Amino acid sequence: MPLQKKSPCKVNLLLNILSKRPDGFHELETVMQPVNFCDELSFERGGNGIQLLCSDKTLPTDSRNLVFRAAENFLAAAKISDSVKIHLEKKIPLAAGLGGGSGNAATTLLALNELFGQPLSLAKLHELAAALGSDIPFFLYSKPALATGRGEKVESLENFPALRDKVFLLIHPGFGISTPWAYQNLARFPAALNGQKSRAQKLISLLRTADLKMAAREFYNSLEAPALEKFLILGLFQEFLRANGALAALMSGSGSTTFAICETVSSAESLLEKFKSKFGSNCWTAVVPV
Numbered sequence: 001m002p003l004q005k006k007s008p009c010k011v012n013l014l015l016n017i018l019s020k021r022p023d024g025f026h027e028l029e030t031v032m033q034p035v036n037f038c039d040e041l042s043f044e045r046g047g048n049g050i051q052l053l054c055s056d057k058t059l060p061t062d063s064r065n066l067v068f069r070a071a072e073n074f075l076a077a078a079k080i081s082d083s084v085k086i087h088l089e090k091k092i093p094l095a096a097g098l099g100g101g102s103g104n105a106a107t108t109l110l111a112l113n114e115l116f117g118q119p120l121s122l123a124k125l126h127e128l129a130a131a132l133g134s135d136i137p138f139f140l141y142s143k144p145a146l147a148t149g150r151g152e153k154v155e156s157l158e159n160f161p162a163l164r165d166k167v168f169l170l171i172h173p174g175f176g177i178s179t180p181w182a183y184q185n186l187a188r189f190p191a192a193l194n195g196q197k198s199r200a201q202k203l204i205s206l207l208r209t210a211d212l213k214m215a216a217r218e219f220y221n222s223l224e225a226p227a228l229e230k231f232l233i234l235g236l237f238q239e240f241l242r243a244n245g246a247l248a249a250l251m252s253g254s255g256s257t258t259f260a261i262c263e264t265v266s267s268a269e270s271l272l273e274k275f276k277s278k279f280g281s282n283c284w285t286a287v288v289p290v
């Protein structure tokens with residue numbers, strides 16, 4: 001029987017860039033929230049080397065794919081020469097700011113560690129995850145988190161009372177935004193590039209109260225500066241969502257997904273209906289309880 005795993009996505013309630021580092025990455029503080037909308041992966045021993053099959057035929061299945069690289073690095077670190085077959089059923093949109101690929105890589109590390117009898121510690125998996133990508137360690141823990149450094153330093157947090165029983169509405173506009181593009185273009189927005197460190201702690205304190213409206217005033221994403229300038233539609237989405245009852249609306253990660261937070265599934269669904277009558281039905285959308 002293959003080992004089946006769900007691979008969730010995330011939104012950034014805050015993504016505050018603090019500075020550009022000499023190594024080209026950006027120092028940041030981000031408050032990340034897991035979202036229970038998932039890709040599905042299955043893992044089994046056997047085959048020849050690492051065999052990756054993917055439902056989305058536009059994705060490479062060799063070492064250009066983070067899942068493949070995660071498997072390769074795991075097997076090397078654990079000194080395992082066996083073969084593995086991996087199947088990836090893709091549901092999360094690509095280049096969406098939802099961390100789909102990062103989550104897939106973290107899920108692969110956790111699943112292979114389980115499949116081979118836990119040869120590596122969580123600390124070692126974290127090290128492998130950080131080497132693969134800045135967002136990947138977050139997905140090892142399945143909890144809300146404050147992430148710092150380039151995103152790889154993760155402090156897990158208890159579920160936020162302000163989000164209890166709330167519902168995410170995710171809207172992907174049908175085009176992706178490249179993460180390197182978003183970071184490079186921050187250079188033209190000095191205020192967004194050099195954020196004040198302290199926003200994250202303030203937001204976390206507010207999320208620990210049950211008042212989402214207050215907390216939502218502190219939602220912020222530095223990468224909106226370049227993204228909303230180039231893609232005007234994303235700013236229009238946010239205005240419309242807020243004006244029609246969303247408790248909050250923000251771009252996630254480097255985009256292009258906009259997320260809104262609603263009180264209930266039915267209010268999220270009726271907001272989505274209004275959204276579709278305004279903007280048409282071409283966007284990818286999902287309503288996901290927290």
Ligand code: C5P
Pocket residue numbers: 024025026027028132133134135149150151179180183
């Ligand atoms: O770490 P990851 O591979 O996900 O990063 C993708 C790209 O995003 C990097 O090559 C870099 O251009 C940018 N990035 C950054 N600062 C970060 C995270 C990512 O500049 N903290």
